[in-house]
């Protein structure tokens with residue numbers, strides 16, 4: 442609870458979101474959502490702001506669900522995870538060297554298009570390390586995606602809402618009591634909760650993926666383990682689920698590039714030999730997420 446309070450304090454203000462009417466694809470694997478349905482966006486904790494034209498429609502409030510939803514259909518999660526690339530062993534925090542380059546628009550354009558145009562108005566807050574994707578997976582068949590949303594990973598490892606809320610909000614899946622949670626990052630290998638996490642409404646569900654025991658595995662190390670904490674593997678630059686020569690070639694070809702770049706595995710704003718070595722030393726490591 443102490444951590445949640447500190448996150449609220451660090452944020453200070455809430456941020457606005459925009460969801461474009463161009464979104465045509467489904468946000469969930471289990472239900473089709475028409476464009477007209479997507480236009481009805483509920484901002485929990487504040488008056489509903491909606492528009493027939495979602496282009497440039499700004500939503501603000503304490504909670505935001507990127508899928509359609511209401512107060513009674515949103516489930517909250519407080520999730521913690523570390524990325525090995527920007528992890529600093531001296532203070533066990535994540536580096537914010539990339540902060541000035543983090544885009545205000547969702548960088549995961551390959552995710553469902555209902556998320557693709559999500560952005561913050563103004564710059565990304567300075568406690569943020571990068572954008573991440575959080576997914577809900579079927580408890581009986583964890584390869585099945587139920588719903589997903591975007592979040593900001595902070596330097597302490599906490600994932601907060603891109604609207605400034607201190608937790609992640611996922612659309613309540615009817616008939617689902619618990620579900621696996623997956624965290625994705627654009628150049629690290631995804632991780633999943635070891636067991637299904639409660640999907641009940643009301644309370645905020647806690648998941649600490651910096652604890653190695655809380656990460657799912659089927660046959661090999663699902664994350665790096667160092668200094669008593671677990672961290673997502675860096676180097677899956679092409680997001681194929683395995684770190685291999687194709688990632689290595691891409692990092693080499695982008696050597697010297699500055700700014701926000703998938704080849705920048707340690708998130709310091711520069712692609713160089715450090716990033717290349719990070720990939721080379723983890724060649725053939727694959728995600729354990731089904």
Ligand SMILES: [Ca+2]
Pocket residue numbers: 704705706707708709710711712713715716
């Ligand atoms: Ca780098």
